[in-house]
Amino acid sequence: MDAIADFLLNGWPVALVIASAAYVAWIFAKVLMSGATDRAKLSLQLAPLICTAGTFLLWELFCKALSISTFVLPAPSDIAISLWQFRRQIGLHSFHTAWMTIAGFGLAVAFGIALGLLFGASRFFYAGFYPLLVGFNTVPKVAVVPILVIWFGVGWLPAVLTAFMISFFPIVVNVATGLATIEPETEDVMKALGATKFQIMTKIGIPRSLPYFFGSLKVAITLAYIGSVIAEYNASRFGIGNLMARASADFNVPLLFASLIALAILGVGMYMATVWLENRMTGWAQRSSFAAG
Amino acid sequence: MRPFVELTGVSHTYATGGTLAVDGLDIKVNEGEFAAVVGPSGCGKSTLMKLATGLQFPQKGAVVVDGKEVRDPVKMAGMAFQAPTLLPWRTTLENLMLPLEIVEPHRSRLRKHKAEYVAKAEALLESVGLKGAGAKFPWQLSGGMQQRASLCRALIHEPKLLMLDEPFGALDAFTREELWCVIRDLHARMSGTLTVILVTHDLREAVFLADRIFCMSSRPGKIIAEREVEFARPRDIEITYTPQFSDIVHDLRARIAEARATA
Structure with a gap:
């Protein structure tokens, strides 16, 4: 039991990243494999991914460009660390x-x-x-x-x-x-x-x-x-x-x-x-x- | 023939001190008869239905159904309304089975004789032209089909009294005529044991279907005329285009117009 708990406590961010990556890859694969007619509909499924990633990217750029102290607003990369x-x-x-x-x-x-x-x-x-x-x-x-x-x-x-x-x-x-x-x-x-x-x-x-x-x-x-x-x-x-x-x-x-x-x-x-x-x-x-x- | 539904001197209001919905109603419908109640809108036709089924109790007068004065909702009455009121979480067949889950003796027999009842429900569906629609959900059916299913639900437990409150009001003219024939055939099949009271404002519908027609005045509703329709049964939809038919419709129309003018 303890070993399992220990593994989960240490590994959960990795598991989360792998799961998200797999999900993104799955959606990308679906979009690429689909015919032209379904593509517009499926692209809509990509929208949340693009917008979420875009928001975090803007946040990162904003913090780095204005060199905002992590004490005020940490950039996503600092948060990830x-x-x-x-x-x-x-x-x-x-x-x-x-x-x-x-x-x-x-x-x-x-x-x-x-x-x-x-x-x-x-x-x-x-x-x-x-x-x-x-x-x-x-x-x-x-x-x-x-x-x-x-x-x-x-x-x-x-x-x-x-x-x-x-x-x-x-x-x-x-x-x-x-x-x-x-x-x-x-x-x-x-x-x-x-x-x-x-x-x-x-x-x-x-x-x-x-x-x-x-x-x-x-x-x-x-x-x-x-x-x-x-x-x-x-x-x-x-x-x-x-x-x-x-x-x-x-x-x-x-x-x-x-x-x-x-x-x-x-x-x-x-x-x-x-x-x-x-x-x-x-x-x-x-x-x-x-x-x- | 004995009277099956009898209202004598019935008056009713919904709120104490409010205006009368119906005033001094006298209605007698014989057993096995098909009666229609016509009148301008808001004349208390629906109140009449509620009184006859014991969903409301009259403040004055007496309501007698099947030889007994009505003090509770009459059990075993079938009802159908303008809206099909089918339950969306049940398939059409399961909707049909609903009365059987409530009305005795079916309720206690249902579990053991399930197959028999399902067969009966499917036969009933087939007789109204809904063969194979039992497994579909009501919202997958068209308006006319839903109304057919609603009629089946009102009849599955073989009630002695069927109450129809403008059941075809929301349908297009062709579907409506089809359903007239459906209800005509259902009534004919129960040969003399099913009493029907149809509330409608469609005079042609009343004359085509009914043996006896009551005209009501506008609020407070009173019976201003009663007439029998003596066309032989089974009636063909073609009779609605005969002069005799038009005469009756005309006559009823004139009486209702009179009632509206004096109101």
Whole structure:
């Protein structure tokens, strides 16, 4: 186990570079192999690569041409060097952050579905608790972290709970919306067949709210991520947030930026995972793009 | 013939103190009959449908369906609307099976006799010209085909009462006439056991399909005329071009125009 962990901690930037290079090569190959008609369409897949690479190149040139100090704005090359230097720490803390985020997100999904179903099924609960929920959601979660620390001490629990608190709201609202917007005519058809409220919920309401639910996951995962990093920054001994807090205390600006890059990579990864899940689970709701393709 | 759906002196409003949607409705439809309700838009035709199926309860008067006063949604009624209201996450066949998952005795038999029910659903699809469309999703079908599937769903559990709320309103003229014949044949096949109430504002549709036509006035809706249509069944679409047919349509039209003028 330790050997594997050690290998991963040391080698993850290399693995990432190899994977990206393979992906780029694969797209290039597809573009080159395709006929003239598909080429325009496939070139569009190259656009994100070109624009991303272009942005970093401009950044690099900007820093080098004006000889900006790495203390103010490190160039991508400096960040890459720092990333390689601190790869073990960044890897370890990224793993911790991902773990906190996914745990908080999982709680938010379970709680969000339960509350959303309750709200969708009962107008009394919806009307009664909605203002309270909005109030809770608008409280900046940074302000809640100290309370969590008083309750649970510095550690993983405040991070998980912050991620949870910040991310369950969109799930609740979306699930409830899916249930509340059943077409009245469909409901009439069901009622005239003698369907119970429970049958209408399970046969119509829940399948209908699935696209809303999976749509909200995209929002929730990024929010959960923000929550866990905030809590780590303020009250943790682990996580990318904590690494950044320490880097900024040391005025290690390249490491600060390297951490940001790691956060971005992790965030994009988690976002893409939920998008993939959404496409898999609710293909019927995205029929317009299927019809076009 | 005994009356199957009977409304006597029914008045209804949606909001307390609001204007009456329908006022003193008297309607009697016999068992196995095909009745049509026509009237200007906003005359409370849809309210009438909801009252007859127990989705709404009248503030005054009585609604009796199949010999019993309606106090809950009548179970086993089939309904079809202007929108096909098929569920997009189910294939057409699965959409058809939906009533069977709810209505007894089918609900408890469905799992064991799945093949039998699937065969029945496929036969029904074939009878409306949708052979082989069962595996497709509703959104892969044209509007007319979706409406056919919606009719099948309303009939799969062999209801005694079929309620149609302008089911052909969104279709083009050719498709509409095709579907008139589809519903005519479906009603004929159930020979005398299926009572249909069709709400429409298309007078030709009402005269072609119905045995009995009720004209409603504009809001608050009242029955201002009732007439029987005595063309022999099965009716061919050609009768819609005969003078007798046009006379009936004319007559109905005049009565509705009168109702609109006095409103």
